[in-house]
Amino acid sequence: MHRIDCLQYCNWSEKIFRQMREGGVDAVHVTIAYHEMFREMVANVEQWNGWFERHSNLIFAGRTGDDVRQARSEGRTAIFFGFQNPSPIEDDIGLVEICHMLGARFMQLTYNNQSLLATGCYESEDTGITRMGRAVIAEMNRVGLVIDMSHSAERSTLDAIEVSSRPIAITHANPSFWHPARRNKSDDVLKALGESGGKVGFSLYPPDLQDGTHCTLDSFCEMNGPPAALMGVSHIA
Amino acid sequence: MHRIDCLQYCNWSEKIFRQMREGGVDAVHVTIAYHEMFREMVANVEQWNGWFERHSNLIFAGRTGDDVRQARSEGRTAIFFGFQNPSPIEDDIGLVEICHMLGARFMQLTYNNQSLLATGCYESEDTGITRMGRAVIAEMNRVGLVIDMSHSAERSTLDAIEVSSRPIAITHANPSFWHPARRNKSDDVLKALGESGGKVGFSLYPPDLQDGTHCTLDSFCEMNGPPAALMGVSHIA
Numbered sequence: 001m002h003r004i005d006c007l008q009y010c011n012w013s014e015k016i017f018r019q020m021r022e023g024g025v026d027a028v029h030v031t032i033a034y035h036e037m038f039r040e041m042v043a044n045v046e047q048w049n050g051w052f053e054r055h056s057n058l059i060f061a062g063r064t065g066d067d068v069r070q071a072r073s074e075g076r077t078a079i080f081f082g083f084q085n086p087s088p089i090e091d092d093i094g095l096v097e098i099c100h101m102l103g104a105r106f107m108q109l110t111y112n113n114q115s116l117l118a119t120g121c122y123e124s125e126d127t128g129i130t131r132m133g134r135a136v137i138a139e140m141n142r143v144g145l146v147i148d149m150s151h152s153a154e155r156s157t158l159d160a161i162e163v164s165s166r167p168i169a170i171t172h173a174n175p176s177f178w179h180p181a182r183r184n185k186s187d188d189v190l191k192a193l194g195e196s197g198g199k200v201g202f203s204l205y206p207p208d209l210q211d212g213t214h215c216t217l218d219s220f221c222e223m224n225g226p227p228a229a230l231m232g233v234s235h236i237a
Numbered sequence: 238m239h240r241i242d243c244l245q246y247c248n249w250s251e252k253i254f255r256q257m258r259e260g261g262v263d264a265v266h267v268t269i270a271y272h273e274m275f276r277e278m279v280a281n282v283e284q285w286n287g288w289f290e291r292h293s294n295l296i297f298a299g300r301t302g303d304d305v306r307q308a309r310s311e312g313r314t315a316i317f318f319g320f321q322n323p324s325p326i327e328d329d330i331g332l333v334e335i336c337h338m339l340g341a342r343f344m345q346l347t348y349n350n351q352s353l354l355a356t357g358c359y360e361s362e363d364t365g366i367t368r369m370g371r372a373v374i375a376e377m378n379r380v381g382l383v384i385d386m387s388h389s390a391e392r393s394t395l396d397a398i399e400v401s402s403r404p405i406a407i408t409h410a411n412p413s414f415w416h417p418a419r420r421n422k423s424d425d426v427l428k429a430l431g432e433s434g435g436k437v438g439f440s441l442y443p444p445d446l447q448d449g450t451h452c453t454l455d456s457f458c459e460m461n462g463p464p465a466a467l468m469g470v471s472h473i474a
Contacts, residue, residue, distance in 0.1 A: 039276060045338075046331030094283030101282075101339055 002026045002068050006201030006237050007082070007150070007172040009034075012051065017058040020077045027068040029106055029171060033083040038095055041088040045102050048079065061103055082106030082148065082171070086117050086136070093132070093139055100143040106171065107140065108148040109133060109160060112183075118149075118156040121182045126153035129163055141165045150183065150203075157189050167197035171237075174203050178223045179210040187230060194231025201237040239263045239305050243438030243474050244319070244387070244409040246271075249288065254295040257314045264305045266343055266408060270320040275332055278325040282339050285316065298340055319343030319385065319408070323354050323373070330369070330376055337380040343408065344377065345385040346370060346397060349420075355386075355393035358419045363390035366400055378402045387420065387440075394426050404434035408474075411440050415460045416447040424467060431468030438474040 003024050009031040010016060020028065032048065033041040052061055062068065062078030071078035081104045088104075089095040099107070109129070110120035117133035119126040129137065137160065140147055147168040149157040160168055170193060176184040185193075185200070193200060202224070209215035210223070228236060240261050246268040247253060257265065269285065270278040289298055299305065299315030308315035318340045325341075326332040336344070346366070347357035354370035356363040366374065374397065377384055384405040386394040397405055407430060413421040422430075422437070430437060439461070446452035447460070465473060 038279075042275075042335055043329075043331070046329070046335060049331065049334050092280075092283070094280070094286065097286045098279055098283060098339065102335065103338070 002072055004068065004237065005029065006169075007031065007203075009084075014055055014058070017051070017055050017077065021058055021075065025077050026072045027062055027078040027080060029080045029082050031084050032081045032104070033085060033088045034111070035085055035087055038088050038090055038092075038098075041083070041099070042102065045081070048081070052079075063103065063105070080105045082108075082146075084108050084148075084151065085111035086115050089136070091116060091132075093135055096136060096139045096145060097143045100145050104145060106146045106148045106169065108151055109136075110149075110152045110156065112151050118160065119153040120151055120156075121153045123153060126155040128155045129159040133160075134163055137163050138165075154186060154189060157185070158192055161189075161192045161196045161198065164196075167199070168193070169198060169237075170200045172201055172203040172205065172208075174208050175223060175227050177226065179208065181208050183208055187226075190227050191230050194235040197235075199235050199237045200227065200231070239309055241305065241474065242266065243406075244268065244440075246321075251292055251295070254288070254292050254314065258295055258312065262314050263309045264299055264315040264317060266317045266319050268321050269318045269341070270322060270325045271348070272322055272324050275325050275327055275329075275335075278320070278336070279339065282318070285318070289316075300340065300342070317342045319345075319383075321345050321385075321388065322348035323352050326373070328353060328369075330372055333373060333376045333382060334380045337382050341382060343383045343385045343406065345388055346373075347386075347389045347393065349388050355397065356390040357388055357393075358390045360390060363392040365392045366396040370397075371400055374400050375402075391423060391426060394422070395429055398426075398429045398433045398435065401433075404436070405430070406435060406474075407437045409438055409440040409442065409445075411445050411460060412464050414463065415456075416445065418445050420445055424463075427464050428467050431472040434472075436472050436474045437464065437468070 003026050005028040008028050032044040059077050059079050062080045067078045109118040112120040112122040114123050117136050118129050147160055147164050148171050149160050150170050150172045174184045176186050206212045210219055240263050242265040244266050269281040296314050296316050299317045304315045346355040349357040349359040351360050354373050355366050384397055384401050385408050386397050387407050387409045411421045413423050443449045447456055
């Protein structure tokens with residue numbers, strides 16, 4: 001078994017890289033763009049390049065599944081880049097492949113708000129995947145950038161599952177039956193995700209949790225049952 | 238023997254890719270930046286990504302020496318990206334590695350004029366490699382971006398040969414004894430280049446040629462003799 005953190009953001013430092021090793025974390029999906037445009041995202045890659053150089057005994061740039069296995073065998077943590085928002089591709093579909101060349105492996109089509117590609121979970125109207133969104137999904141499928149719908153609205157998420165020729169991910173969200181946060185996902189979404197071969201990673205972000213910061217470990221673990229029954233346990237990361 | 242075009246710029250098209258195959262060209266060092274800043278250079282990479290996708294039977298993105306051998310065995314042409322100017326790294330040393338991640342393998346430190354890094358061959362004063370230039374050379378050595386001094390001034394070129402821990406290239410220039418264009422190189426430069434393990438590629442650009450567009454093949458071939466004696470033939474590409 002490999003230990004993978006499906007989505008993480010923090011004030012990265014050598015101390016945290018050491019803590020990841022102490023915790024036996026083989027791979028982390030690291031957020032390198034929240035609302036950054038292309039050039040700002042590149043500056044974040046530059047910062048990570050410096051950390052890869054200075055802390056090569058602890059971390060390295062992950063690109064493929066084999067890198068997770070390599071990380072485990074070498075006792076290091078593979079860092080996979082992801083965007084919580086499609087802002088780094090701006091309005092230029094050619095940047096999808098450029099971002100992939102720079103190491104990005106996940107991209108959310110929306111972050112709460114409407115984007116050029118899809119509708120976020122906080123909008124009152126969900127118009128689904130846009131025309132550009134369909135083209136970008138095809139390009140992401142082609143180059144190997146995983147579609148992440150963690151912060152997307154219901155119809156957009158169901159659309160993305162259908163439009164994408166490759167399985168998609170919901171890297172950080174919980175079932176809405178357990179806690180009805182806008183970001184959390186309906187049974188319909190979880191079922192369609194599982195049937196399409198996609199995966200969900202559950203979230204420890206307090207607003208996504210039943211009882212917020214008072215959520216108990218028992219409650220969080222019990223939450224796993226119904227989605228496991230609905231999707232099959234292999235679709236829960 | 239492999240057939241390599243050490244520096245090329247043109248109005249690229251499928252027709253030219255086919256002509257390269259007809260000519261048995263295994264690899265080309267393609268100029269993807271003249272005076273472009275970072276984002277403009279990225280747009281050029283995007284354009285090449287499209288050509289790689291549409292003409293994968295003719296060309297592919299070259300990254301290493303093995304790719305030249307692969308190109309020959311597959312009957313395709315490996316395309317290596319280079320900059321004639323350091324403008325794509327702007328004033329940000331972190332962009333050296335980013336450009337390498339995007340496939341750049343050659344970068345001139347100057348294009349005729351003074352840059353942040355060194356002096357070009359048309360300046361009246363040649364102050365050699367700058368402070369930033371020394372740092373960028375070290376970074377280029379680290380990531381594997383070849384230093385190209387084709388358009389640089391004499392002292393800057395001799396400095397670069399000395400400062401760089403890896404051999405450098407002069408991808409397109411001729412000996413100045415043969416034709417005293419400002420871009421062409423003195424015996425001192427060619428000798429130091431050869432002794433350091435570097436390579437020179439001769440130029441067919443008319444302003445670099447004896448008698449310009451009237452230069453004869455005989456004259457061009459005879460030009461090769463003295464540098465071959467000075468440097469050793471293995472240092473002439």
